[in-house]
Amino acid sequence: MLLALGGGSLSALPEQYEGQPIASIQFDPAKQPLTLDQLMAMIPLRPGQLLRGSDVRDAIQRLYQTGEYADIAVDATLGTSGVILKVMTKPNFFVGHVAVNGVSDPPNVGQLVLATKLQLGTDYADEEMKAAVDRVVDVLKRNGLYHADVTYFTRTDTATQQVNIDFNIDPGQRAKFDGLKTTGDSERSPESLLSSTGWKRFRGLFGWHSFTEARLRSGLDNIRAWYPKHDHLLARVSLANLDYHADTNKVTPEVNIDTGATVEVRLRGAKMSSGRLRSLLPIYEERTVDRDLLEEGTRDLAAYFQAQGYFDARATYSTAAPPAGGQQYIDYAVDRGPRHKIVKLEILGNHYFDDQTLRERISVIPATLIRYRYGHYNRNELERDVDGIRDLYHANGFREVEVTSREIDDYMGQTGHIGILIEIQEGPQWFVSKLDLEGVSTDDRAALVLILHSTQGQPYSELNVASDRDAILDFYYNNGYPQATFEFTSTPPAEPHSMDLKFTVVPGPREYVRDVLISGLRRTQPDLVRERIDLQPGGPLSQSRITGSQRRLYDLGIFARVDAAIQNPDGREPDKYVLYSMEEAGRYSMNYGFGAEIGRIGGGTTSLDSPAGTTGFSPRVSFGVSRLNFLGLGHTIGLQTRVSTLEQRALVTYLAPQFEGNANLNLQFTGLFDISHDVRTFSARREEGSVQFGQKLSRANTIQYRLTFRKVNILGTPLITPELIPLLSQPVRVGFVSTTFIQDRRDDPIDAHRGIYNSVDLALASNLLGSQTGFGRIVARNSTYYQLTKNLVLARSTSFGAITRYAGLPEIPLAERFFGGGASSNRAFPDFQAGPRDLETGFPIGGNALLINTVELRFPLIGENLGGVLFNDFGNVYSSVDKISLRFRQRNLQDFDYAVHSFGFGIRYRTPVGPVRVDFSLSPNSPRFQGCQGSIDELLYCGVANPPPGVAAVPLRTQRINVFQFHFSLGQAF
């Protein structure tokens, strides 16, 4: 079209050429970005044709529109057989990888690359480089690097027309703050203002901080923050100037402060604490007063009181003009109206959708006992809900649906009670009687039919057609047709309530990948990147594949930035380079933390006094370091350490994610050294090495294969019957293979509302693997989650485990046994206190089987974040599989093979990392047992009626796991 506009036969060539036959067409240089066939297909010039000036112009225009050329000229030579045309071109160049070297953070590399405004794949122009350097210098200066020297050099690849640009920075010494100048009336002392900026190190004891943009902004924010707290809502704090002293390399910010009149906000017609008023009104948060914010404040106030049951609440504001320099008043007037209670929400006339489906779309909530004492109701929201229900029906073919809402005041004669009635007249449902797809190939048709809504027999609606349009265009865009267009027509056939549809698709020219260019790799192996890019030369140019590959590269976790772009994106050419430009992340990452554990973890390691534990406190320190992208392979080596009074642990891991380029495979080597006292009966030193191969079978299913070697030394003397000590305190080496299958179909692993979670872990320890003991072990768990109503979730979980010895040592070593009980097990017990206990000391000695069942009813309590749980746990750790019993009663003090129940109530507070959990449990049949009181040295005389002379009696004492237990932890129980 464009060519036609300016074209026609306007042009006249030099007369000796116009109308002469074209003898040949050449391109200079012969090596062109596009193939000769592609070029000839593009231009309207052919050997043998008569030469027209308009055709020459068209040819230049079309070639230029490929974006591949910076300049084009056509020359002509008159030969014996006609005109020899030569198309002379100068290539365009495009921005490739932009690197910034020598930068001293802040600013970081990303900020500086962004500041250059050199966008990957776009036209490169030498003349823009000066501006790019200036912008980099500007960012450096804004971060105190006034003496930074910025140079750049470019590397041009003529074959790909890509220019890679390296900015080299010599940052020089960073300037420091050296004070604060203020203008205007700040109403504060200079010292106070300066102090609030935080620009001095430890209040000046260690001089001044370095000047950075973030520190400058933070200082100004701190100055600003003071004024709203002192009713200066109109205060303006602005940076007037940065006074840089080159001789001392210091900066004095000059700040202009206009405090404005004090503003007092008064509330009439209702009472509210000043704190709540401040949190509600946006003028405080935005630290400014304007009409929009004042209006927003009225809406916020009305909404607040509506949430309290005053559904008719209205708020208005007025401002009193201050006398010169005087105080300004903002008066909010609230008319609460009478308090109501939503007692009923009824939906009538719905047949196609059930009540539950519709209620999910309605914001009206009838009053409940705790959470919504007056219910939730807002007329504007209800209007939107009604629209939403109407849209839902429309989307399902009910084109004539009518949805209305009615508010019934004094419902059932009760003053203040409100019932909300939503009435629906569905009308007939319309269906698609026929769908014609025009312009679609047979192969594409098969793929498209699977993703379309408006197929024959399906409900007809404009929404579905719009959705189909998006799906079809996405399909074509992602298959290399960026200019695809879609049109549709709908024709009602003879039969009523049906529609014939015709979708017409014009795919347009297809674009292909010329090649994939990767840049920015310094340490990373190129193959690691190539294997994750799902694009091949000659394949269709697919936006979804470009971004999918970008995501896979990010998932490696070794790049701080992965830019993906198409070179010359607007150029009209048949194939294009796809560019990936990477910035590698730092090689090391460190973490550290401090914390403490409080629970029934107390009691000395040599004291027999508290077999069931006492309340204790254990501070802990952790530190970890990781080396990313080891050998440029994308692998990670990590060391994580933890030290507390209960545990000293060092864990070394080597992780190869996306093993062999497959995103579903990973390989991990682990070495562990651990000294722990988490089971109160004994302290152990564990040295363990394992290799694990993980495979993600599908979105829900994962399988892991492991080979583990473990050596456990019992430290000191375990608190058990003396006769057993020689047997169970020996160092034990265990080698075993194991496999774990995990099926996770939960909607949210952190706080599931529906779905299922299954896991099975099978292990076999054998002397063939260097194990001193031979046993088989199975641990299985099945958890299911049911959403009973919008807010009510029933969750249940059953865990089963069994260990069977078949060779080696006569007993399963203490450290390999099951220990249960605690926040994520049976909550009738403190941590690891379930199951068999030593008959003399009363300390837990673990079991060879476990069966624990848990049922929880999860519900909201107050607001959106606080929830509650009612639960019942039952089960235990048993001495062996054949001793598993659901018996309620404990037969005697030596009987631990029965099901211990706990009933309880828990509170959950939702946080971004999962709910914080507090559980209170009551166990009516918590186990009783006998234990000694005394030190471990007195263990020999435990329960002996007549100890030798000079030895104090160590009485046996009947004890019981406290029937009340309290658990505090993070995350749901299961």
Add this chain to the structure above:
Amino acid sequence: MRREVSIGRPFRRLALPWLLVPLFGMPVHAEIIDRIAISVGNQVITESQIDEDVRITAFLNAEKVDLAAANRKKAASRLIDQSLVKREMEFSRYSLPALSDADASLAELKMRYKDESAFEQALAQSGITEDGLKQRLWWQVTLLRFIDYRFRSGIQIGDSDVDAYYQQQLPKWREQGIQPIPSRDDARPQIEEILTQQRIDQNLDTWLAEARTQVPIRYLDESLS
């Protein structure tokens, strides 16, 4: 844009070919017949286009063709504006009128000449063809209609605007001795149209100025910048 008109002598060869020689190292026996003069976004204006614009403008103005640098610069500037409008047409998927919509303008133009042969002689002197002229007239029609379509809808002429213009015109009409002086209501449609056209021109100028800052314009022939 509607004011552009000029004339010229027959087009014989491309202006400034000597400038192009060093750029491409052209062999002596060859001659550059066209090349890019200016790029506007992804569109180009070629040297031949500029010369032709000078020639047709001169023809329409019944003037002699003068390919002096100043005239070529003016033509280049006009063509840049037209390219910007073309871009906007493409973005808005504007439907183009038929070529026959230029017939009336062509016929009107022909009436300036005593007969067909005089008209053809004038065309030949300017180095243009009838088809080419018709294309140009069609392009003018297209531009005018698009500009009207693009800018008219956003213009509101209020009573006060009409009043102000009417009051402003009254003394002029009296001075010119126009009798009878039309009443405000009678003159209203014409005043509204005049004011609308003025606003369209203003809006177009503003839009073009803004577009020139948004769209990269590169002068490969520096004599045109």
